Amino acid sequence: MDELGVIEEGVDWRNRLAQDIRDGMIHDIWFNLQKKLPTTASTTLVDLKKVAPRIEERIYAIAFDFGDYLRRFSLRKDDLEYSRPIVQLNNFLGVHQLYQLIPAEGNVQGNPSSSISDQVSPDNHKDPSHPCEVDRISDLPNDLIRHIISSLSMQEAVCTSVLSHRWVDQWAFVRFIDVDIDWFDKDREQFSSFVDNLLLRRDHVNLPMDTFQLHSFAIDRASSWIDHAIKHNAQVIRFAEYKRWEPFYLDPELVVFSSQHLKTLELNNAVLGTIVSDQLNNSCPALQNLLLVHCLIETQAISSSSLKNLGIIDCSLLKDLSIWTPSLVSLHIEDRGHGDSLLRTSYQITSAVTLIDASNVTTMDLTAYVKQIILFSTYELRSHLWIKLGDTHCSRISQTYAWVDGALTINIRFYVDTSSTHLS
Amino acid sequence: MAAGKPVVMVTLVSSDGQSFQLLEEAALLSAMVRDTIQIGQGRGPAGIPIRNITGQTLSMVVVYCNKHYTAAAAADGDDAADEEKKVANKKQLREWDEQFINLEQDKLYDILVAANNLGIDGLVDLCCWRFADMMKGKSASEIRVKLGIRDDFTSEQRAQIEKDSPWVWSRTT
Known part of the structure; x- marks a missing residue:
């Protein structure tokens, strides 16, 4: 101690x-x-x-x-x-207006409220493929229709559901899922029932998924949604919790990170706890890319043997962290010092990152720490960095690059000037 | 295109009896041709009959296969080439693709169905991309007009859909 x-x-x-x-x-x-x-x-x-x-x-x-x-x-x-209220009050108005718009769109073309239609029409004459008389597209087999929809953005894909009966469900079966609570004006009820419905529909046909991308806001069930993606062989999972809410707790009772397929995991504003990190280390043999942004890192070890790229950006390390990843090629630890949230100061702690075995590392980007050192006198968190190599302490990041070849140990120590934060 | 390698040609015969000769390696872009040749058929003078695909469509498919085979062979030829050149070549091929697929919808459907039956993944991707491109940024009613899709909802059904996902209507940016 x-x-x-x-x-x-x-x-x-x-x-x-x-x-x-x-x-x-x-x-x-x-x-x-x-x-x-x-x-x-x-x-x-x-x-x-x-x-x-x-x-x-x-x-x-x-x-x-x-x-x-x-x-x-x-x-x-x-x-x-x-902190500012999470949702502006006029959102209620927004939802209200949204409902009012519906009849206009449903009846006729040329919904006056749709800015998109105004923008697009002038371009039409350039398009050599003139409007089609016969509905051949709806005769295409399901997989081709879904293939077409896959080239659209998720929002555009969902909008195809209102074209005709043939199209109602097609969008739900694309392999790339991307749902953002911002599309729902942060209406969590609507958002969660939307995602529930989507995953339920897919469950009936047991469809594999390539990418699952979600921006959620204070919904515990999101853990189960991620679990669904894992169970359906998702290769890429990107999860972000709304930045003004608490870091998302990946509930080990709802989600199990055990997958032969998971290749990329990106978490934004989440907690990387011990159980989840153990699973990532031991039960995800295909995991190559792990990106943690604005996360609370509670685990003490990242030791996946398959991991190639690791990014730890603006995270709070609650304990000393060892990185023992023999396949690691690129390490990116960055702290841009977003001190706007007190959340970060309340979790500020002295912790060390130990990188064990850098034999395969070709890129090590610790740039932001340089900034922190330079800004030391004015930086409000008053933290600066000691880099330890063997028994030598250095305060200049430029010396790190010389260490990278060969297996060696690099300690990065975050030192917090506790006496000054104490006083404030 | 290694020197000394015998040049093997394959003949594809369309549903209306037109024959198209192309390098076997180019024809192998099609999974269906691949399978046929693998079981030892299709190399004879009778060629490979391609059912349900007319000569007009098949000729386009052949053009696509030739182009992509040539591009791939050229890329293989100079594997020591720098990354920059590879990217440039890829971009050039993509431009060619986009030009190639800039077709009337009727032809586009035919080619998509043909590519799907023949198992030419790249061409399926390209056609689907083209259709999606026609849908991008359009409202539902514009897409219906564009693609000739008949709105077969009753007003009750429409109301139900709108109720289920109201945000669909407002969010198209």
Whole structure:
């Protein structure tokens, strides 16, 4: 244990912290979370009673004394209280208007509200393939129709469902799934029932999936959706949680990362816990690309033997992390220091990244840390970087490149100036 | 196109009796031709009969196969070539493809169906891309006009669809 975690008496402060204090903190956080989430009836979508204890548990684990525990909580609460409302009020108006538009489009062509139609018409004369008299496209076999739809964006693909009976379901069977809650004006109810329906329809025909891409917002069930993608042999999974909400908890009870096919996993604003990371390390033999952006990394080891490209961008490391990936070709650790969210400061911690076996690494991009070092005097997080090679400490990133050939150990130590954050 | 390799030609015969001769290697772009030759048929003077595909369509398919075979052979020839040249060649081929597929819809359907039956993946991709390109950025009613799709919904059914996915209508950007 380092010098920060030890109390003079030799007793860990955690042992002396009464459960009712912790419960009080959990309740506080829970109360604030409720305020932050738009007031819809959608309480079933996310269980805040589980989110709050996770936040508490995390802070409890990383705080080095009771004062720090309280400080991190107050940062956390500030973030919840003062951050802008997640959804603007006029969204309700937006949904309302949307419903009003429907009859206009349904009846006749030339929906006046559709800006697209205005833009496209002038181009038509350039198109040598003039309008078709006979409906031959609808006579094509299903796989060809789906092939055609696959070349459209997901939104355009969904829109083909209103063409005719023949087209109603076709879009749901494309191999590339990409659904974004922004298309629903962050209406979580609509979004989740849409995704549920989509996956249910696909389940009936047991269709394989190539790519599953989802931008969600405070929906626990998203873990099951990812699980669906994994079970249907998805090779690429990209998941992003809404950036103004809590990092998404990949629930090991709902999702199992075990796949012979998963090649690329990208997580944005999620928690990489121990169980999930163990599964990625041991049960995903095809995994080559792992990109973590704005994630909380709770695991202590990334040790997938197949992993080639690893990116850790703007993540908070809650524990020391060892990277033991013999096939690794490219490592990209970057911290652009988006200090706009207090979330990051409340999870700020001294942790080290240890890269074991860099024998195959050809690209190592640690650029942003350079920036952090340069900006040290003004940077609000007041963190800077020590890079350790063997027993030598260096503060200049330029020296890292010389180390890359051959198997060696590189330590990257994040050092947080705790005395100054303490005072603030 | 290694020197000394015997030149083998294959004849494809369309449903209306027209014959097309092409290099066997070019014809092998078609999975169907591949299968036929693999079981030891099709090399004779009678050629390979291609049912349901007319001479007019088949001639286009043959043009496509020849072009893509030539391009692939050229790329093989200079495998030491720099990455830049490869990218340029690829781009050139893509431009040729787009020009090639810029056809009337009737022909496009015929070629798509033919390519599908013959198992020429690249050509299927290209035709589907072309159709999708016609649909891009258009409203449902514009697509219907463009592709001749008949709107066979009753007003109740339409109302139901709109109710199920209302956002479909507003989000086309």
